[in-house]
Amino acid sequence: MLKIYNTLTREKELFTPRVPGKVGMYVCGMTVYDYCHVGHARVMVVFDTVARYMRHSGYELTYVRNITDIDDKIIQRANQNGEVFTALTERFIEAMHEDERALAVLPPDREPKASEAIDDIIAMIDALIAKGLAYVGSNGDVFYAVTKFAGYGQLSGKNLDDLQAGERVDVDLAKRNPLDFVLWKMAKANEPAWSSPWGMGRPGWHIECSAMSTCCLGNHFDIHGGGMDLQFPHHENEIAQSEGATGEHYVNYWMHNGFVRINEEKMSKSLGNFFTVREVLQRFRPEVVRFFILSSHYRSPLNYSDEHLNEAGVALTRLYTSLRGLEIKDEPLDENYKVRFEQAMDDDFNTAVAISVLFDLARELNKTKESDPTKTRQLAATLKALASLLGILQEDPDSFLKGLAAGEASDDSVFSEDDIEQLIQDRLNAKQSKQWALADSIRDELKAQGVVLEDAPNGTTSWRRE
């Protein structure tokens, strides 16, 4: 029985889909004017894991994640670069997809773009104006009249009187109420624009998600996700727009993931303390990054540091080591571990506990290796199958363990696999003639290059890279 923490009620609730067996999930994606950073990676990995687990649980899932490909920052950046905005967005959409593939994030079922949803956006704004929830401001922009929507503040737990608009930002005098937000923004000269009943312009940020989610999933759907910082005002505004326009309940379960932090501070573009996914992948393997993200609960803060990434790499190595040398075939899974794993995931996607089950599994696997090959094969199959729900442990164990760390690939100073095999043979010869000093010096030489040798009881030697 899957339980999901619902931001709207601030409680874990039993998940019941609107339509039995089917789930619609919408996640707010990226604004594509720059490379994805680790915070974006967390959203991608977390909701990819949710999607994988939903499907594993037997739901027919429609997973939609939008792309914001028109907004102020995009226009600004394109102008800086002296390029048309579509050239900029196409480049960063491709970069985003590269990052996702690296992190084993499966593509969402639909990836709507704001620039391709203009008709739906206009229709929704029209409906809002018709219902008296939106108005054209003194500067021609269309605004949402926040006080006209009774439920405003329900998601973020704020009430209008407490919100001190203008405290941190200049109040826009074109609005009737400082908290009103823009639905349609009139274009200045040389800005990208679409025609609308209110003149040439572009959509405000919040309206695109209301329009795209509703178009892809219907007026009322199951899950809406995104980063915690979107809770207010973005998601609050989405509710006001969608429920205002359709008159129907919008979303049943709101999911928000926690931030990635650096030195106890939110990683963000405005603070400038972010690492892009590709920077991180220069130094750490993608699977290690994914494992790191899933090693804490999705709602907890995740403190980014090299040390923590290294620890994640060591932990993942333990799992891969347990699978090494085993032939893994499809076979019925060990029920005990499967149930424990599912109980963890059913509890609001508790990947930290799910991973601990994988370690318990690895321990038993290591124990049965010598004594019970049949049991071992079953445990190995179970480990790999459960791990696949987290998107980890799918590489060949030996390849993983022998693989170079990211960024070392073309370094001439490291030994090739042939060099290593030759040195291992030399050392075995030395061992056979009991030349321990020579054997040890070869081992030390390899160790200095990050190659660790492991002698098996049967006289063979395997190796891995640290």
Add this chain to the structure above:
RNA sequence: GGCUGCGUAGCAAAAUGGUUAUGCAGUGGCCUGCAAAGCCAUCUACAGCGGUUCGAUUCCGCUCGCAGCCUCCA
């Protein structure tokens, strides 16, 4: 100022009203020529103060500390 959330052993990170989290690190063993890997055992906890309770790390209150939102941000 308003509203959220969090504070767990050396580090990271979960659960839980009474019983082993888990990973890394430490200590002692087994294994090994010695190692590594693996296995076994073991030491470090629940911010502080009150309350509820037979019993609280777990529930409630207060205090302190940290983070986030109230502007764009995942």
